[in-house]
Amino acid sequence: MTVVMTTPAFAQEAAEASAGDIIVTARRMDERLQDVPISITVYNPEQLAARNIVNSTDLATYTPSLTVNGRYGPDKSSFAIRGFSQDLNTAPSVAVYFAEATAPRLSSNITSGNGAGVGQMMDLQNVQVLKGPQGTLFGRNTTGGAILLVPQKPTDRFEGNVEGTIGNYDQWRVQGVLNVPLSDSIRFRVAVDRNKRDGYIRNRSGVGPSTFNDIDYWAARASLVIDLTPDLENYAIFSWAKSDTNGYMGKYAYCNRGTVAGSDGNIGTALTSRAANCTELDRQTAARYGYYDVANNNQNSFVKNETWQAINTTTWRASDEITVKNIFSYGKAKESYSFNLSGDAFLLPGDTVPRSFVITNPGPDGGQGDQWTLSEELQLQGHTAGDKLVWQVGGYLEHSAPNKQQTQYTAILSNCVNQADVWAFRCSALGNISIAHNNYFYKNYGLYAQATFKLTEQFAITGGIRNTWDRVRVEADNIQVIRNAATGVLTYRCARAAQPAGGATAAVLTNGACGIGRSFQTRSSKPTWLINLDFKPDPDTLLYAKYARGYRGGSVNEANLQFEAWQPEYVDSFELGAKTSFNSGDVRGNLNFAAFLNKFKDQQVSVFIPQCLPLTNANGVPNTGGRATCTAPAPTGINGIQNVGRSELKGVEVDGSLMIGDSWRFDLGYAYLDAKVVQGGGTVTNCNNAAFNCDQASGFAKGTILPFAPKNRVTLTATYTLPLSEEVGKVSFGATFTHTDKQFSNHGNDRAFAQGAIPYNASIAPATDLLNLNFNWNSIAGSGVDLAVFATNVTGEKYWVASSNGLASSGAEWILLGAPRMYGMRVKIHFGS
Template sequence: MRSGSIVSVLLLGTILSAPAFGQDRSQNTAGDSGDIIVTARRSEERLQDVPISITVLSEEAIAKRNIYNANDLAAYVPSLSLNSNFGPEKASFAIRGFVQEGKTAPSVGVYFADVVAPRANGGTTSGNGAGVGSMMDLQNVQVLKGPQGTLFGRNTTGGAILLVPAKPTNNLEGYVEGSVGDYNLRRFQGVLNAPLSDTFRVRAAVDWNQRDGYLRNRSGIGPDRLGDTDYIATRLSIVGDLTPDLENYTIFSYSRSNNHGVAPKMIGCNPNFNPLTDSPLVAVLGPLSCAQIARQNARGDGFWDVESADPNQLERVEQWQVINTTTWRASDNLTVKNIASYAEYREKADFSLWGDNLLVPGAGGLRLPTITIGLGASGYNSSQSTFTEELQLQGSALGDALKWQAGAYLEVSKPLGFSSSFAHIFLSCTNALTYQCSDPLGFGSISSTNYKDTFNNKGLYAQATYKLSERFSVTGGIRYTMDKLTDINRNLNIYLPAPGTQLFTCQNIIKFNNGAGGPLFVEGPQSARCENVFQTKSNRPTWLIDLDYKPSDDMLLYAKWARGYRQGGINPNNLGIETWGPEKVDTYEVGAKTSFRGAVPGYFNVAAFYNNFRGQQLAVNSVVAPAYVNSVPPIQAIVNAGKSRLWGVEVDASVRPFEGLRLDVSYAYLNTKLQQFTPPTPPVYYSSLLPTAQVGEPLSLSPKNRVTVTGTYTLPLDASVGEVSFGATFTHTDANAAVSQIFSPFLYKVKASNLLNLNVDWKSALGSPIDLAFFMTNVTNEKLITFPGGSWQTFGADVGHTNMPRMFGFRARINFGK
């Protein structure tokens, strides 16, 4: 389907319809957004009164669409893209083309109960997002598009995702729910809400989910199934009314995920070594990659068959958090709120970076691995604590004509010991921690990464809305953010010259030269003699100016200018370019929100935006200078080299054309372009720094057109039968760049996709307290490479992570209480 056709059909359709996802379970107001309550400005407001482009998914929408992880959420929000290169537990979000590259800070902030997600700063994207179990027992999910740089704790350029948990009520109620399905799906959820007294109430929830892997590993090494699900998440919420005007709300949560992770599929090989553009390794590894592809084809491998030779592949994430919110209604015009939290995040991972299983011909099955990343000396790839504290004042004055809020924010994230990993390069290891490895090429090594990162983020903010008249309001907000990141690292190279023998040398080039041109040999994989310290600081203001006008109670027009910024970062592995600075964006947005009632209720919301993006944090690939080929590895570094413009249009609408039928449509048009690439002068170890994005080309993860259409029809049945509804969601996404590489013939593109999901729900079956459901995702079994990768010029192969195949399941819920 061509983009122009999509736009034409869509603009006609949006006059009639798009997502009214925020309705309550009764759906008495389906198609009318007037009763959807959001907290996008840190207080409860009607969706149609908030001058922000927002998509809201209710608790019912989450259940119907079987949304249980970040992958599922991104499928239903057109402006939201996802990088799940290392599995859904470690996924990062992108909104409007603002992506998170490598070890950069998140471009989209994820907040649970007003608290930002716990930090993690591993070698691969981890933490900072929606962890396992975070989608259970929610009041709603709110996706806020564009920088929210005044009221939210962590400054970001792309937007914010608010996960609003269900709060304890005064009713004795709850449910137990079980799901079964293909790939041996077994899932249990349970919720109990109990008022223990007139002033004290609790709510407990649990989510246990297991499903076999959808990726079949054909190497015969390690797990035979990858991409599996295995987690448990629990939550306990307690609300105490200490006085009529003083409430204390505490949430305890714990989650643990233990699966085999994912592996990419080899999709292309470089058989023709070009000495002008390719690494010398391509001459050896390119033909071996082609042999792996030929082997896959000869076996008749399917799309979801991979061939990973990592014998120890795993992905384990454990996280716990406590959040305490104390709210004091000091007077009718002043509310004081204090939000404090503490969390710990720990991760263990072991995986093949390229999903390769290269066999040397005539060598009796000798394998030649490229890069495998596993546990390091400390036993955790990432291990971090996060403490946040926010004091917030909200008030009104001048007969409620002026509404204001102000506050102070503190976030301190400290290491729980060293985070470390071993990247074994061209080594075949059964246990890298004990150096049980063979070295087929004779120059393999282990890169030992050990670091402690400490984040200190402070912010002061104030925002106010003043009603100039009954219909016209102006909002102004400002925030001053102070960010500091300190990195203590001990990075080494480990060589295995003979069985049982190890040599440890510092990676840092200054210590490598050691004043005499030779390597600095040290005593172990975390030697203090290799220690280096880096630090970045940035202090920036961000602001918001908004004008909104309500011609009627059912229409809101607004225009705003917002400044967003994202802090810099550190990667000590990037020799000579270890740090990078902050980036900033100016967003200009105009929008309209309209509701219509009567016989055909619904709403139509539209927003148009333009982003001027500067100091953009971009990934670059290094070319090692000839003098350092045997001592310095190639890297992918982050540099402030980009200037881009991003503009587009977003539509959310909904309509109920007749009783029983609801049509929802969401649409996003996104036009992005890298306007300028100005890399820094490379350090002496590298001859050049190649961009991963081309000037004049679109940015990664920014499809031009994306549309989601949902139709739900409820049968006209007697109440004694229950409520039976049929739903279908269709999502079209244009082809887009996942990563832009100059020389790869595969162009690193994600092809256009058309995904269909179905659900059937039967509430209060035959008048009982039982709800039944059937759900199916990717009904047409669409085959899609969601994130291409690999290294055509360095290792001679392209790989790609696949989407999930068709899956289905059945769900039964027993409700009790009110």
């Protein structure tokens, strides 16, 4: 097995076409990669295995221009391409497709990947990362790009394999594939994957799990191809995955020591926990906590996910020139989680049990997310003789709704020791329990057409247009339960809406009073388009120029009074590219280049607006930071999405391969990205200054660098294959080096750092230099046995991937740590053909 770069250049090595070219479906039809005028990164199965790519976080580690938002841990990471990221409850900026069907939606109370889950890297034909707006041919229009997961299709050969992996952190993994031709016209394939590994974050509190950031999942897939007639094929896939981990845990980075008056984390409600967090940080330092050591206080920490999806694709070759294709999908996704949202565990005066600022919990009767999704797409594809005109038209429909009530119990400043205490409101008097009942309903429709016309044998022009209709509706019922410090009496009130008739009583828990008038919806209908000009001076060279309009629909963040809905965002994308390949005897290779400019407007940005404080509290004690004009303080601050600002995202991408003889291969991938706000969004509309500190809204200012947009990223791979006979087998050694510049995960710590209130800015994830090594011996002694030894992050670099953005609300900050050195060994046994 050869280890290569994660770039389009890998195509030359994949055995996916008789000529050695890789075939991609980036334009919804089979095409040679080097002929597609799109910037694409492609992985084949060997490359996925060589890098030990198991989930979305692993995929982004080695792909230029692709990053992930890992704030909520690897199970809930979301993709970002070229600086287009996903925040809170926004739709993904990068769409994920499996077997050409959109992934099931999952809308809970924190960011979710919506399709980049566990078990999906199993038994794949390839993974295609499409960069830039893909709003013509793909549903759920997105601004960043698309990731296409293409499973291995059943073949006409009896074959299969069994693979076992062992590694450090007590990892063990077993995979198996069986392919059976049931008849000349029926083919069946099944694959299973069981993966388990301890976490690398060590819990030293003795409460709850002993480690975090672990892996523990089952996955299975079955597929069936039936040739109903020589021209009519039915392809059915059923996939299922279930994960049950301890979740993630943040590590204390620093606290605001209170030396700068008025700085973030040193005013308002953050004063309650700031000093206690500093004390706990000092305790952990004195106790010599290691880099991967944390202290958990949530007895029931877990993240559980389960997804299944059935996809049926019918392809009818109506004639030599026309093909009809129908893709139907139905799936369900659900999740339930309980974890400390930051990573804190501190004692306030009089406490005997540590508390946290925020711990999330599922409701007693259901989890935070439980959604079904149905999609239907009808395509009509055609071409004329000689492919002078190639065209396609289609329609897309998607509906998604809850399977049942989606509920989250959030313990704020709580010392509850388990979920039963949370559900029974047996928590400390200081904090409160917030109960959120949120149900999300989606309806999406699209009509599209695209055609490529050859002006000459060298020039071609492509044009496409799509119109999308999006509707999002959310039903919300948000309640707060507060315990009186002196009497223990509970007060029930609506968290965001006006108080219900009858007062703050337990009735709001059952009569839906907090949900009256709390159903919101947004509608949008916008066109997107594509214009592309290709020039092929020779069969091995492609030059192209492209303009595309991208669009991401609006949605609802029901928890924020006055700021419930936001509108669509748009991007105008301009790209110039070149793809070349060469073959000069023993020296072969290719070089691809793309330069792009994205003009981004009406950005969907997470905006935090703190609630205001009156001059004095209820006991007449002066409030730090209070003001006379704060006459109706909100119970909590606003933390939701607003359409603010304009940005420009520009850069270049280069990838190439060089193969010398049959032994040496060198691969390069490089991405440069400059993603900045050009028109600030520091103010918001409809803000009630009597309830909030509207002037402290955290919208992006002009010059702000967008999150998850490192300026430089480079990946280098060298592979040497020993010149051995087939009787010995194929033996190779590979090394991959990846450098990623520093990048913002958020901007929540910028102001405090500029004021000198904190020692460094944890919102900036540091630059990383990661080295991976592997050894592969395929067909050992001519047998059907393969052996692989791998190691990732060989140098043991310590780094973090995101921060919790908790400074302003709790007076301290936590970081999410990247994976340490991992190593292991795989043995794969092939059988059959």
